Amino acid sequence: MKKILLCFSLTVCLLSAVTIDELVKNTNENNYDLKSIDKSIEVANHQISLSKKWQNPTLSLGLNDLWLNDLSSRDKEAMQASFIGLSQVIPTGSKLEIKEKIAQKDRNIQILNLEDKKLELESKVYEYVYTILLLEKKYNLLESYEQNIKKLEALFTSLYKYQKVTQNEILNSQISALDIGLQKQNLKNMIDNSYLKLEQITYTKIDKIDENIDIKKINLLTIKQEHPKFKTLEEMANKSKNMADLEAEKKIPDLMLNVAYFQRDSKFNDYVNVSVSFPLPIYDTENTARLQAKMNMNETNDRLEQLKHNFSMQGEILKNSLNSSYTNYNLIEEKIIPIKEKIQKNIETYNSFDKIKPQESIKNLNELISYETKAIDELQKYYEAYSALLYFTNKGIK
Incomplete structure (x- = not known):
């Protein structure tokens, strides 16, 4: 029966545990920042449709030649008429096609955003997940050492009866136990807050995380040129180029076609007015606006090159930090901790033969705790760098 209950408990734990991939999927589906950008993309799609349309025509209604001393009279002379007119801007050249390209660039920028x-957000999910896993690992480590400290306290209490230790040594062991309790409380607060931060971006209530802690050295780093930050600036530069092209097209002005029907008294014939108007490009405003658009394009291209350089340098900095933490972790785990564990074993053995003072045991044990904690700290530095590299390399190290 106990085996059945144990298997059932393990199954429930596994079912309730979530992986990083599941959390990333939940974030992409539920995060409202992403939903807001999705709405912006929908708006941009509508703007593309609008960019291809002509301006709405203008309707004019009116009365001509009103006599102030006889407003109702409409048959005094031939100029008196009621009219209805329509005015329509007729685009010339490739203006509509260019406006459509600009609208498409705006849509593409939103998609890249x-x-x-x-x-x-995926980088943040990785950061929070591994922060939680390592803090929990550190918490479990402190719990195991807390039990060892309590055993030492009991040993000191027993030895005190035979006057082999002082009361201060018993009190110091109690302080060590309380200090570990304080560290545990701080860790628990950090763990709880990290879970809340993860829930904040994933919109997922998380009880347990199912991920392995597996580190490796990074030898080759690839900063992908398809990074959305790079592509966004490329689209912005292309948009500025299109705006410069649009200003050049404005040298051939759009036409304003005006048509009006005039209705007169029955003594006179009705008539129609037709006219065409257009602005004269004599003040060179188009060239000024075109030059400004080209300057914006050049500025954006410079920003793009600077961003690529910054990403490359930041990637190298993070890679160095990651590899340094990898080396430090292996040094602590494979060299220092085994030596400290051997020393602890020797101390406990010699202590039973009264060849070494009992307080040496607690001193070495505290040092061992310190190195175990340092190893986890190096893991945390590793995964902080790793999570950031996921963003800067566009998952080039995943």
Whole structure:
């Protein structure tokens, strides 16, 4: 029966545990920052449709040649008429096609903003997940050492009866136990807050995380040129180029076609007025606006090159930090901790033969706790760098 209950408990734990991939999926589906950008993309799609349409025509209604001393009279002379007119701007050249391209660039920028936000949130998910796992690992470590400290306290209490230790040594062991309790409380608060931060972006209530802690050295780093931040600036530069092209097209002005029907008294014939008007490009405003658009394009291209350089340098910095933490972790785990464990075993053995003072045991044990904690700290630094690299390399190290 106990075996059945144990298997059932393990099954429930596994079912309730979530993986990073599941959390990333939940974030992409539920995060309202992403939903907001999705709405912006929908708006941009409508703007593309609108960009291809002509301006709405203008309707004019009116009365001509009103006599102030006889407003109701409409048959005094031939100029008196009621009219209805329509005015329509007729685009010339490739203005509508260029406006459509500009609207498409705006839509593409929003799509790239969405990809960039997803990448940023995925990086945060990785950071929070491994922060939680390592803090929990540190908490469990302190719990096991807390039990050892309590055993030492009991040993000191027993030895005190035979006057082999002082009362201060018993009190110091109690302080060590209380200090570990304090560290545990701080860790618990950090763990709880990290879970809340993860829930904040994933909109998922999380009880347990199912991920392995597996580190490796990074030898080759690839900063992908398809990073959404790069592509966004490329689209912005292309948009500025299109705006410069649009200003050049404005040198051939749009036409304003005006048609009006005039209805007169029955003594006179009705008539129609037709006219065409257009602005004269004599003040060179189009060239000024075109030059400004080209300057914006050049500025954006410079920003793009600077961003690529910054990403490359930041990637190298993070890679160095990651590899340094990897080396430090292995040094602590494979060299220092085994030596400290051997020393602890020797101390406990010699202590039973009264060849070493009992307080040496607690001193070495505290040092062992310190190195175990340092190893976890190196893991945390590793995964902080790893999570950031996911963003800067566009998952080039995943």
